[in-house]
Amino acid sequence: MVQAYVFIQAAMGKPSAVAEALRGLPEVKSAVVVTGPYDVIALIEAPDLQALGRVITEKIQTIEGVERTLTSLVTGI
Amino acid sequence: MVQAYVFIQAAMGKPSAVAEALRGLPEVKSAVVVTGPYDVIALIEAPDLQALGRVITEKIQTIEGVERTLTSLVTGI
Amino acid sequence: MVQAYVFIQAAMGKPSAVAEALRGLPEVKSAVVVTGPYDVIALIEAPDLQALGRVITEKIQTIEGVERTLTSLVTGI
Amino acid sequence: MVQAYVFIQAAMGKPSAVAEALRGLPEVKSAVVVTGPYDVIALIEAPDLQALGRVITEKIQTIEGVERTLTSLVTGI
Amino acid sequence: MVQAYVFIQAAMGKPSAVAEALRGLPEVKSAVVVTGPYDVIALIEAPDLQALGRVITEKIQTIEGVERTLTSLVTGI
Amino acid sequence: MVQAYVFIQAAMGKPSAVAEALRGLPEVKSAVVVTGPYDVIALIEAPDLQALGRVITEKIQTIEGVERTLTSLVTGI
Amino acid sequence: MVQAYVFIQAAMGKPSAVAEALRGLPEVKSAVVVTGPYDVIALIEAPDLQALGRVITEKIQTIEGVERTLTSLVTGI
Amino acid sequence: MVQAYVFIQAAMGKPSAVAEALRGLPEVKSAVVVTGPYDVIALIEAPDLQALGRVITEKIQTIEGVERTLTSLVTGI
């Protein structure tokens, strides 16, 4: 299992809608609206890096209101 | 009660209108047009973080002329 | 209860030691070494913002190897 | 009377001490430790811009633990 | 009297037109096209900060070709 | 097997020495001195993310002349 | 033969399609979707710098979904 | 005679066309497509700073495909 944090810049007024859409995805363990330079932070899990890559590019990046994503892999040390 | 500063980048020519709209919100304690890298700085208050989150994403970010917001929570130490 | 993500830039060679020291703090729910622009990401919890502020400035920032911290509050919406 | 926000980057572990030292200055109306890209935000007041400039460069910038300051003038519109 | 430098990013091909429009404003003491990260730098004067704020947001930011402005107040020390 | 690109900022005059030291590590598939914002780019491989994390923080970051590292995981899609 | 890494920022949802289109080009030795500040990293080869320049500006930059490219030349030391 | 380097960010797929258009201008001594954070670098010459300013804002910035320019004056020491 691989884990990653995904930092999301959302369109104005959209952070809650984006967080809610994220929470509808099985791979998303948590998705919260936050303060600071990012609008939403999601913790996601996938069987391997390939599956993780697809979740980010095909599911998360296509949610309406998502403007930019930055992914940080959990190395587990 | 939680407090936060919200730094706002406004569209060209809109800072005063944005500040005025902000001052119409009950949660906004002060909203001023400033010099420097941001255009408007608001000091807001809400009963808890959830309410604060909603004020920012549903009220402030939807004001016409607001292009980007960055929120700094007051930790009170 | 308030939650926050703390993004940490660590000195070269120190991320694991920083993550380990973080995991020794009761307020730290998780602390992992990550890839990307930050070295370590911690999820912390405290009774209120004041307590949260003290954990960050008095406990986390004083761990040997911590060079910069950036805190993102979970707004819970 | 002129007002300004001063955003302060503090040395690791020093934000509380810096905020406390700031609150000891008569020109400082408020000084709080915050989350986000800055560590401390002060609201200051002075009779005119000259006095304001001196407070920042001769009083605030010489507080132990202050690494960088960025000042935003309140224009009052 | 308060003075400020206003750094202006202009649309491609527009710096001279922007500088010329600026020079038509009574509050503008000088406005020149420059090299470096900004396109035009204006030195402006106003009776007080409120008037200065209005010149920037209502007159300068509404000149055709002005994309971003950054204002630096002269503290006079 | 997981793969990652590690972008390295090296001290002045050290890129070749850093690249050479990297090529001495079994996990490093290639390490080259490059032009552009980074000085050296390494392609590394490890059995899993934990092993990858250790290579980066305990082996690569402790090479003399390595000032900063930024890791990009290959997702394989 | 000259080699270069090309870091690519892709439109939301497009990294996989961009990587796939890249892998269709004979000059592209590898093209992978990655985590971190870039979306796709390609390793390309060309007989000389002129040919390399044309591959980047006429083939890679015209792939649908490519928003920005940054090229790092392999110096081979 | 004054000399300046002009760093140009070009639209995707346009660097060669921009460089070619530049080479058609008498004031342009050289214009080449480059790797790194800029797309094209031109070396230009003009009788004085005023003429130089006009070449940049009226000729170079109006070439189709030029998105941003940054000018560095040669001081000749």
Add this chain to the structure above:
Amino acid sequence: MVQAYVFIQAAMGKPSAVAEALRGLPEVKSAVVVTGPYDVIALIEAPDLQALGRVITEKIQTIEGVERTLTSLVTGI
């Protein structure tokens, strides 16, 4: 005669001393402590670009407390 604005980042507590030292140089027409991302802004004049270059690198950059300078040439259009 050539004119330039020099933006100066000063060490903490030093802006006034730097501005004062600058005002002692014949080539400096004005030097003021300012708010915003820079600490001091000087307007300088020299017979030609060579002389201007020497004023910046040999006189201004060697003033105690000057950490970084960024020069913007006045093109006069």
Add this chain to the structure above:
Amino acid sequence: MVQAYVFIQAAMGKPSAVAEALRGLPEVKSAVVVTGPYDVIALIEAPDLQALGRVITEKIQTIEGVERTLTSLVTGI
């Protein structure tokens, strides 16, 4: 033959000395002190990329006063 521009950030007061040292190297076709975000720009030539890499890392980066270098390869299209 390969050509590259090398943008150099120099220590305060050192640009002229750095430019002079550069002009002493056979591979350096021109080296000038400039205004803007860099201090010195050199145009260098070498038989191939390997030789170019060595000139930058072993000769240019070891000149006293050179703090950072950024290299842009001329692609010749």
